[in-house]
Amino acid sequence: MASMNTDHTERERASVAPRWRESAVGALYELPFNDLIFRAHTTHRQHFDPNEVQLSALLSIKTGACSEDCGYCPQSAHHATGVAPEKLMETADVVAAAAAAKRAGATRFCMGAAWRSPRDRDLDRVVETVAGVKALGLETCATLGMLTSEQARRLKDAGLDYYNHNLDTSEAYYDRIVSTRRYEDRLQTLEYVRASDIRVCCGGIVGMGETRADRVALIAELASLPQCPDSVPINMLVQVPGTPLYGTEDLDVFEFVRTIAVARITMPTTHVRLSAGRQSMSDELQALSFFAGANSIFYGDLLLTTGNATTDHDRALFARLGIRPQPAADTGSVDEGGVDRVRG
Ligand code: SAM
Ligand code: DTB
Ligand code: SF4
Numbered sequence: 001m002a003s004m005n006t007d008h009t010e011r012e013r014a015s016v017a018p019r020w021r022e023s024a025v026g027a028l029y030e031l032p033f034n035d036l037i038f039r040a041h042t043t044h045r046q047h048f049d050p051n052e053v054q055l056s057a058l059l060s061i062k063t064g065a066c067s068e069d070c071g072y073c074p075q076s077a078h079h080a081t082g083v084a085p086e087k088l089m090e091t092a093d094v095v096a097a098a099a100a101a102k103r104a105g106a107t108r109f110c111m112g113a114a115w116r117s118p119r120d121r122d123l124d125r126v127v128e129t130v131a132g133v134k135a136l137g138l139e140t141c142a143t144l145g146m147l148t149s150e151q152a153r154r155l156k157d158a159g160l161d162y163y164n165h166n167l168d169t170s171e172a173y174y175d176r177i178v179s180t181r182r183y184e185d186r187l188q189t190l191e192y193v194r195a196s197d198i199r200v201c202c203g204g205i206v207g208m209g210e211t212r213a214d215r216v217a218l219i220a221e222l223a224s225l226p227q228c229p230d231s232v233p234i235n236m237l238v239q240v241p242g243t244p245l246y247g248t249e250d251l252d253v254f255e256f257v258r259t260i261a262v263a264r265i266t267m268p269t270t271h272v273r274l275s276a277g278r279q280s281m282s283d284e285l286q287a288l289s290f291f292a293g294a295n296s297i298f299y300g301d302l303l304l305t306t307g308n309a310t311t312d313h314d315r316a317l318f319a320r321l322g323i324r325p326q327p328a329a330d331t332g333s334v335d336e337g338g339v340d341r342v343r344g
Contacts, residue, residue, distance in 0.1 A: 018224035020266050022213075025220045028262045029212060033254060037292045040261035043268050044293040053290065053318070054271055054326040055299040056108040056141065057101030061129070062088040062122075063305060066114035068145075070168075071177045072205055074240040074305050075114040081242035083305050088113070088122055095132040101300060102138055104311055107328040109133050110141035110164060110201075112304050116180070117146040127158035134159035139329060141201060146181070146189045152196035162231065163193040164201040170217035173210045177245075194227060203233035203275065206259055207251035215259055223266035231296060232263055232270050236277025238306045253285050257292050264293025271296040278309040283317055290323065 028036060044050055064075045064085035074081040098109045111129065118126065126144065134140050142155065143164035155163065168174070171183040193200055202225070204218045222232055236256060239246050263272045273296035274281075274289050281289075286309075301310050309317075318324070 018220060019228075020220045020223040022216050022220045025223070025262060025266060026213070026216045028265055029216060029258055033258070036258060036261050037288070040264040040293045041291055043265050044295070047269050048295055049326075050290075050295075051321075051323055052295065052326040053323050054108070054273075054296040055106045056110050056273070056296060057098070057104070057106035057300045058110045058112060058298050058303055058308075059089075059094065059097050059101075060086075060114070060302075060304040061094055061111045061126075062086065062113035062115065064114055066116065068116050068180045069178060070180075071244040072168075072208060072237055074243055076243075079243050081240050088125060089129075091125060091129040091132050094129045095136065098133040098136055098138055102136055104300070105325055106138070106299050107326065108139035108141055108162070109136075110143065110162070110298075112142075112164075113144045114304075115145040117148075118144045118151065120151070123151055123154060127154050130155060130158040130160050134161075137328070143201075146185055147192055149192040149195065152189075152192040152198060156196040156198050160198055162199045162201045164231075164233070165189050165193065166203050166205070166233065166235075167218060167221055168204045169208060169210050170214035171221070172217060173208075173214040177208060190225065199230040200225070200227070201231035201233065202229040203231075203235065203263075203273070205235040205237050205276070206256060207237035207248065207277070208245055209248045212255070215255075216262075219259070219262050219266055222263070228267045228270050230270060231273055232267060233273040233275035233296075233298075234260055234263060234294070235275040236281070238276050238279075238303070240306065253281075257285070257288050260289050260294050261292040273297060276303055276306070276308075279307050281309075283320070286317065287321055290321065295326070 064083040065077050066075045069076055069078040074083050101109055130140050139161045140159060141162035141164055142160055167186055169177055174183045190200060206215055272294050274294040275298055298308055300308060302308055
């Protein structure tokens with residue numbers, strides 16, 4: 001099996017006890033539903049305005065033909081999904097898309113690339129693009145696969161605020177889903193990102209046929225990273241024909257809400273993002289997820305290659321729920337001003 005390196009992670013080297021043991025996370029999942037979401041909502045109110053949700057836009061800057069075999073992903077070259085490969089976008093086109101996302105009300109712009117890991121010559125263009133997006137006054141985020149420590153430093157120097165790199169599931173279930181890299185490879189990149197002082201966005205996918213024990217282990221792992229991730233995307237599997245996971249039994253929606261609630265309780269100051277899968281969620285399920293502690297969404301009509309809940313639908317839902325978009329954080333970039341914020 002291919003692997004990026006054999007380094008041990010920070011936590012393994014330091015032999016630090018996990019902040020959240022699986023037994024404690026499992027006990028939260030076992031609570032009666034009302035007790036769990038009451039506790040999660042109480043935690044949420046202690047740290048956040050419960051009526052604010054952060055808006056991140058997403059753009060695929062390099063699409064498809066990926067060498068990895070992730071069983072959930074429509075962009076893997078191992079699966080026949082009909083996704084048309086597209087080479088790395090020009091900086092000007094990405095910056096134009098970011099400006100449009102900002103006008104629509106997004107405060108963070110996440111650039112995704114279908115790579116196992118970027119080549120240094122690809123990174124030359126990505127750092128230029130990150131600087132261009134940052135100059136618009138947006139928070140910047142990228143998800144490009146595994147990085148070297150030097151690549152993480154270059155991204156930081158370009159103005160990258162967040163790096164998204166998901167653990168996706170438990171370590172035990174991981175090799176049922178991905179065979180071309182190891183869990184430790186993911187942890188290693190996260191360590192490089194932290195060491196470069198880029199904020200970590202790290203979460204997972206549920207609904208991949210994993211057990212509750214796998215979900216418990218994923219949340220325990222995320223909550224016990226050397227620093228809690230700043231953002232935790234909780235994705236519901238988007239089932240794409242041609243991927244090995246197409247046809248997996250749907251996850252019970254209450255188990256999904258429990259996952260949001262447990263993430264909120266174990267990572268109280270983290271933005272928990274209601275991520276992929278919103279297009280097929282009811283308004284009621286999304287409202288319950290916000291109550292249980294979700295306070296961020298991917299905002300825009302497309303995720304990377306699949307559809308998202310539309311901006312029109314989200315604006316209407318926010319109005320019905322009295323939810324406001326979270327104002328932009330001050331990330332030290334120049335704001336071009338004059339944008340239309342999302343209005344109720
Ligand atoms: N290639 C890079 C990597 O894998 O780290 C970055 C892009 S990859 C598409 C980013 C994340 O998208 C994955 O880690 C996974 O969590 C999520 N993802 C991909 N396909 C998905 C699907 N069908 N449903 C839900 N989430 C998905
Ligand atoms: C994350 O956790 N979810 C996003 C983002 N990080 C990059 C991606 C979701 C992808 C869904 C499938 C697709 O559109 O290709
Ligand atoms: Fe490639 Fe990322 Fe998709 Fe895996 S999740 S196949 S690494 S684009």
